[in-house]
Amino acid sequence: MKESVEHGETSSKAPLSKGVSKGVSILDVILRFVAIIGALASAIAMGTTNQTLPFFTQFIRFKAQYNDLPTLTFFVVANSIVCAYLILSLPLSIVHVIRSRAKYSRLILIFFDAAMLALVTAGASAAAAIVYLAHKGNVRANWLAICQQFDSFCERISGSLIGSFATMVVLVLLIFLSAIALARR
């Protein structure tokens, strides 16, 4: 008797909750596209930096590229890996739109999303620390602010951080969406 009453209640709520789950899955796909664009733009913008100054002095070399600073190399690599992962996970989240019954694949998606979030956060914030150092220098350690010489290089590396931070925020939203979808089942 109790079971038949419960069955009646769930069948009347079914269309609305199915609509909400489909909405959540579609939002997931859209956010993945946004994150792909952000990570790709960051990696390309950082990877194509190349500035040569027309003069040179005794203390500063006259060419700057992203792989002169190993942290920026890590940044480019991390963003490329995250972009590749997001492109590969796009079919899986499209499958979630069609079949919202999937339990284990959502769990796998949350696991890898968390790992990629850690990677992109590490890359973006290490690069931010180096960019800050390049802008301001450090008085105690006697590190010169190289942005005063290489201004277009500096502008490039500062701008490419924005895409990476946007990817980070979007990945956090993706984890929340998957968790909500799991909790509603």
Add this chain to the structure above:
Amino acid sequence: MSENIAIHVNYGKAASSSYDTTFAGSGAQHRKASSRDVPFLLRSGGDGLRRCMGLIDFVLRVAAFGPTLAAAISIGTSDERLSVFTNFFQFRARFDDFPAFTFFMVANAIAAGYMVLSLPFSAATIMSSKATGVKLLLLVCDTIMAMLLTAAAAAATAMVYVAHEGNLRANWVPICLQFHGFCQRTSGAVIASFLAVFVLMILIVMAACTMRRHHRG
């Protein structure tokens, strides 16, 4: 006969008290004895596993509190004065000469405080079986904290790397050649912080797993 069917329906709903009340007869004493003999964690099927994972969650939170506190304290008390000074170096290094280390210390202090504050919420999810809202809140806050800690640890790692190796192009001298103790302290603090990040990641994945398993009832 009807009592047997009632037992089947109630199984797995964490209602071990209804076990005792629906049964009337000599079998009841046998059942009562066995439900008291079975320990708290293994009492009834899926519930025991959920409580076990809740306990692991609690223990991991306590375990993550240690490294974050240690990292914050060890960077906060890093202060080294050299006995020599030259034309190019100042002779003292402290954490607030490097903004990345200041951010690192603040983030680790916040994370340590959060770990302590989330302990009662974690205990509440062990006790009550219907606490989906609390679980979701803990998952959200854990994700934000993990992100903050990863960012702080990565920024400090970048600084420590430049301090150890220097940079040829930008003419940045590696200061670790002079400030040994300062460098060792900051490197150790960064390692401790990465340990805490790892534990937080495990907590996030476990919370997602138990959220999936819970809603069956």
